Amino acid sequence: MKAAIIGVTGYGGIELLRLLANHPSIDVHSIHTSSQTGMRLSEVYPHVTNLVNHSLEEIDIPKIANEVDVVFLSTPSGVSTTIVPELLNENVKIIDLSGDYRLKNPNVYEQWYKKPAALQEDLNKATYGLPEWYKEEIQNSRFISNPGCYPTATVLGLAPIIKHELIDESSIVIDAKSGISGAGKSPSRTTHFAESNDNFSIYKVNQHQHIPEIEQVIQGWDASIPYVTFSTHLVPMTRGIMSTMYINSAVDSLSLEQLYEIYKESYQDSPFVRIREKGTFSATKEVYGTNYCDIGLAFDKRTNRITVVSVIDNLVKGAAGQAIQNANIMFGLDEKTGLHYVPLFP
Amino acid sequence: MKAAIIGVTGYGGIELLRLLANHPSIDVHSIHTSSQTGMRLSEVYPHVTNLVNHSLEEIDIPKIANEVDVVFLSTPSGVSTTIVPELLNENVKIIDLSGDYRLKNPNVYEQWYKKPAALQEDLNKATYGLPEWYKEEIQNSRFISNPGCYPTATVLGLAPIIKHELIDESSIVIDAKSGISGAGKSPSRTTHFAESNDNFSIYKVNQHQHIPEIEQVIQGWDASIPYVTFSTHLVPMTRGIMSTMYINSAVDSLSLEQLYEIYKESYQDSPFVRIREKGTFSATKEVYGTNYCDIGLAFDKRTNRITVVSVIDNLVKGAAGQAIQNANIMFGLDEKTGLHYVPLFP
Amino acid sequence: MKAAIIGVTGYGGIELLRLLANHPSIDVHSIHTSSQTGMRLSEVYPHVTNLVNHSLEEIDIPKIANEVDVVFLSTPSGVSTTIVPELLNENVKIIDLSGDYRLKNPNVYEQWYKKPAALQEDLNKATYGLPEWYKEEIQNSRFISNPGCYPTATVLGLAPIIKHELIDESSIVIDAKSGISGAGKSPSRTTHFAESNDNFSIYKVNQHQHIPEIEQVIQGWDASIPYVTFSTHLVPMTRGIMSTMYINSAVDSLSLEQLYEIYKESYQDSPFVRIREKGTFSATKEVYGTNYCDIGLAFDKRTNRITVVSVIDNLVKGAAGQAIQNANIMFGLDEKTGLHYVPLFP
Amino acid sequence: MKAAIIGVTGYGGIELLRLLANHPSIDVHSIHTSSQTGMRLSEVYPHVTNLVNHSLEEIDIPKIANEVDVVFLSTPSGVSTTIVPELLNENVKIIDLSGDYRLKNPNVYEQWYKKPAALQEDLNKATYGLPEWYKEEIQNSRFISNPGCYPTATVLGLAPIIKHELIDESSIVIDAKSGISGAGKSPSRTTHFAESNDNFSIYKVNQHQHIPEIEQVIQGWDASIPYVTFSTHLVPMTRGIMSTMYINSAVDSLSLEQLYEIYKESYQDSPFVRIREKGTFSATKEVYGTNYCDIGLAFDKRTNRITVVSVIDNLVKGAAGQAIQNANIMFGLDEKTGLHYVPLFP
The missing domain is CATH 3.30.360.10 (Dihydrodipicolinate Reductase; domain 2)
Structure with a gap:
């Protein structure tokens, strides 16, 4: 499977990249950001020097959707609502790590986020991606709203x-x-x-x-x-x-x-x-x-x-790890795939 | 006024010393500990080099009581109960920073501290030293049990x-x-x-x-x-x-x-x-x-x-500072004496 | 003695305020900043709530020089050069905590700081304020360039x-x-x-x-x-x-x-x-x-x-404390005045 | 390949365990310590709960050598010298993470470590395991002294x-x-x-x-x-x-x-x-x-x-990671095996 990460330069995005680097079934195909396009990621995050050779690409939804199986959105609140509607028209799985599609009631969103809410019809399409309690829904969904930390x-x-x-x-x-x-x-x-x-x-x-x-x-x-x-x-x-x-x-x-x-x-x-x-x-x-x-x-x-x-x-169960767990379930993989690490201690 | 600090090598004790070093009316006369007697304090705490020239002395209650106006006890739980009874027989003010005299009911103490409680009659003599609510009691007391942090x-x-x-x-x-x-x-x-x-x-x-x-x-x-x-x-x-x-x-x-x-x-x-x-x-x-x-x-x-x-x-309002605030009140000083610092920031 | 602090909202400035708050001979008369004028300092630094009641004032050099005995400049590189020339025309002592007057050779300054240097004649007037080695010069100076940390x-x-x-x-x-x-x-x-x-x-x-x-x-x-x-x-x-x-x-x-x-x-x-x-x-x-x-x-x-x-x-010997040590020497006070603290430990 | 870790409860040992948990060719067969024998590792290090089910075993060299292909020694200075001689008599690869076999001259060891040195003949058998400069020697060795951090x-x-x-x-x-x-x-x-x-x-x-x-x-x-x-x-x-x-x-x-x-x-x-x-x-x-x-x-x-x-x-290149890199080389594996992680950032 191929994945694109939109908003890779945030901490959720860079953590997706760290975890997917060792995922046996999901390859990071491209990484995207709204700024710094054209730079190699290692210029922004030198810790990936020699390890991630991708450059930052612009967010061209049709191109992305054409090339990958799943899109991870790791963008700040208010950005996913500008990207998801277009993605929903494409044949690609979507996992949104932001808060934009978590609240089913747009009024509640606007009250707490102080931002315009997503469309009700798109909110209805989003599955809340907490695998421990909604595994079946996730299996049958193509659009996951990843829970908050x-x-x-x-x-x-x-x-x-x-x-x-x-x-x-x-x-x-x-x-x-x-x-x-x-x-x-x-x-x-x-x-x-x-x-x-x-x-x-x-x-x-x-x-x-x-x-x-x-x-x-x-x-x-x-x-x-x-x-x-x-x-x-x-x-x-x-x-x-x-x-x-x-x-x-x-x-x-x-x-x-x-x-x-x-x-x-x-x-x-x-x-x-x-x-x-x-x-x-x-x-x-x-x-x-x-x-x-x-x-x-x-x-x-x-x-x-x-x-x-x-x-x-x-950043893991609260963001990138749970997103990958959701991707695993959506793709019919064992949910632990690429995630069975021993905690770093001390 | 002259003060002795018993248990000076704990963090409460060393903080008493830091604050009393600039107190205009209370001088630290002697410092005491049950171990390391004879060493200069700067050997244990080199940050006081050149600033505190006291050596660690043994705990000789009659001698201490004879020489100072107030004794601060900054000892672990279970130690004050071995010292306070003797101090109560002397003509000296006592401020105990440990938990030994805070609970009026010895059964409750033994249940929570898993140690033998102080004598009920001595517990009755102790005034709970929270100046904001017991100022009058503190003014009239010679034995303060300093509150927990x-x-x-x-x-x-x-x-x-x-x-x-x-x-x-x-x-x-x-x-x-x-x-x-x-x-x-x-x-x-x-x-x-x-x-x-x-x-x-x-x-x-x-x-x-x-x-x-x-x-x-x-x-x-x-x-x-x-x-x-x-x-x-x-x-x-x-x-x-x-x-x-x-x-x-x-x-x-x-x-x-x-x-x-x-x-x-x-x-x-x-x-x-x-x-x-x-x-x-x-x-x-x-x-x-x-x-x-x-x-x-x-x-x-x-x-x-x-x-x-x-x-x-x-270590200050939760221990040494509050103890000095109590001492100020007991001695009829302004309770702020020696304590009006601007917080260290950043 | 009265002092003004210009650039009080930087860490050097706020540390000057902390130390001068307990200085027996130097009072902070006014505090100044190029922005946030009119705000109470406690709005920017809430840790001074109830302790410092000054409001932030604009930088009006003649007014400041008229009201105080010493001006502390705790401003970023390149700012002091815009203030010191005017201050040198006034009858006030000056202690500059920035790097603007430390290097006697303006070419060297411009090479390392990448900014326009101060005037050579003003550089000549500045005394390098390292009291341990230039005490006499400091005593006879009215303009101190405080050393770097x-x-x-x-x-x-x-x-x-x-x-x-x-x-x-x-x-x-x-x-x-x-x-x-x-x-x-x-x-x-x-x-x-x-x-x-x-x-x-x-x-x-x-x-x-x-x-x-x-x-x-x-x-x-x-x-x-x-x-x-x-x-x-x-x-x-x-x-x-x-x-x-x-x-x-x-x-x-x-x-x-x-x-x-x-x-x-x-x-x-x-x-x-x-x-x-x-x-x-x-x-x-x-x-x-x-x-x-x-x-x-x-x-x-x-x-x-x-x-x-x-x-x-x-922030102390490397900035605000040394500045006060210099002020003490300039005013003929014991250099330790207001600075004899026991280190905060732990 | 099967591995035993002696001294697993130290930080080097627990890090070996973390890294080997995902190593595709080396399995941790048993873990050993001189104390706490019989306890499950998760009682000492609860972060491995559900992930490592091994119990701590005593250090029985013949048994260990009989069961595994490689022994990692992650013991304090002075302990390896009591274990390695016996291991050298067995048919098993040895990787010692301690300092005991790094210095070829026993006098120098005793001068700096203040402990009895290993036997000269055993020191001669040890290969200094810095793969970047001694790869060939490591390939041909069965006893590696892993470099200090x-x-x-x-x-x-x-x-x-x-x-x-x-x-x-x-x-x-x-x-x-x-x-x-x-x-x-x-x-x-x-x-x-x-x-x-x-x-x-x-x-x-x-x-x-x-x-x-x-x-x-x-x-x-x-x-x-x-x-x-x-x-x-x-x-x-x-x-x-x-x-x-x-x-x-x-x-x-x-x-x-x-x-x-x-x-x-x-x-x-x-x-x-x-x-x-x-x-x-x-x-x-x-x-x-x-x-x-x-x-x-x-x-x-x-x-x-x-x-x-x-x-x-x-703990990785300075200890456990380098030890695994050495093991990979000794076993003829790609030296990166089990070690290609993206750094955890932030």
């Missing part, structure tokens, strides 16, 4: 207790933390080393655009869930997300053992979700560079509250 | 909404994050650079010994508050604590403006608590090296939930 | 062996490393956290504009010294410079003991230079936040080569 | 100019910097996060045990080279080594173009050495997680001095 960690953590109706639906509090690569490649004061190093900050309290994405997914499973509380923090590290979730139990005499059983069963066929040993929790480095989502659990009898701790690499 | 950030953040009875008492969720200096000076795998750098982890979920301390303080203000949920995370940075707190509002039509008014009024006479501009939140670096506790607020109408974000330097 | 660490390390004619003049190799705050406040790819964290890089090999500054100073002491080799590296930390210097000994049977004696004697009257215990070397954190320059020494009999290791905080 | 970066950087006799042999100055994983897995004050974070230090000045290793290699190429000057620094990052080398040119009218030609030609058949574009230098992150050694060059006409900048990942 925070929602991936969060909804994988929440799914089993929601599906088993164990919780007080109005009690969900999500305290999420991310490495700074999540802010992307554009330098800013927030990502300026001198000010972000040795520092910990909170941002977009109650205002993060991933809030409606989380709500859409979990309300799809349990319509009685109202809004959630969700905060995001910046950790002085490059990669990694931890989502710490607090939920009141709605059942009598819940036990930690029960919780573990439910989670293990829920994910027994999901090779990238690892339920950790009871009493242990994964640190973000334990999934570094890989597509794993590690989940740990606690239950406090004193407060009748469940704590779920879910950890991913934001 | 997490409880300081947390209860300063919770106090106004508890005292104004704005909240659902059973809904308090506290997600706390700390720099790694909070783990102290002893090397361990958890604090090993190669494994903690570029990493974010959670620890002691529902089991941190600061949980009963927080509960004791806030239940003292509102006996109807049941247990709280409290998690602690390690951030790859040296100093700083952020406590992010989620609490359901119990009142109709709460507004963010109201919240800010209540917080500003609550702390109008507290020089070290800074209520931040509406809509902004302090990052930990914004209090680096200083005794400030910065508080930011959010209220989400969608969920009727309040978010309080409280930030301190764990 | 790398040159400060480097020439303090080289001075004793040059003045004692111990070295092969053509053999000086300087390998310097700096924290990322040295790159200033403007975000760029080089200072972008995701790419600079957990990374170590070299830059401006043989091309750093501090090379001619170092050469000018040491050639002033020994005209037979030719060019030096000087490389600069970026360390993933906020503050700190280490300059590791390698110099061939030119004398027979040099001993390490001799070297230490020479250094101790050279700096016996320099309160901010600390010659470390034989066999030990200071890490950058051991001077964090302070005006100290720590020097360690090695001599390798196998190669007959001396290694000098000199460490400073680039 | 600093020597790998350093001698790859020095080789071309030494072999082309371009330099003043007595002028070699090497200023090396390493991430903290180079200090290994044992916690210590030096590697304690609170003290090593945001800090830069120098250690073992003129005393590092890699000095004689570097000298042995380069003197093997040019016997007229005397001792070298070599310093090592700790960078607050996990992985990566940069060796910055300063060497006087011995030829008239050397040009940078010439230098680049020589380096490119020298390494044209070395897939893991990347000579960077003229005027650019690799940062350590540009080889993160991979077996590449990136080299950049400068020549300063002013001083007639060459600067060589060589960068590796200390």
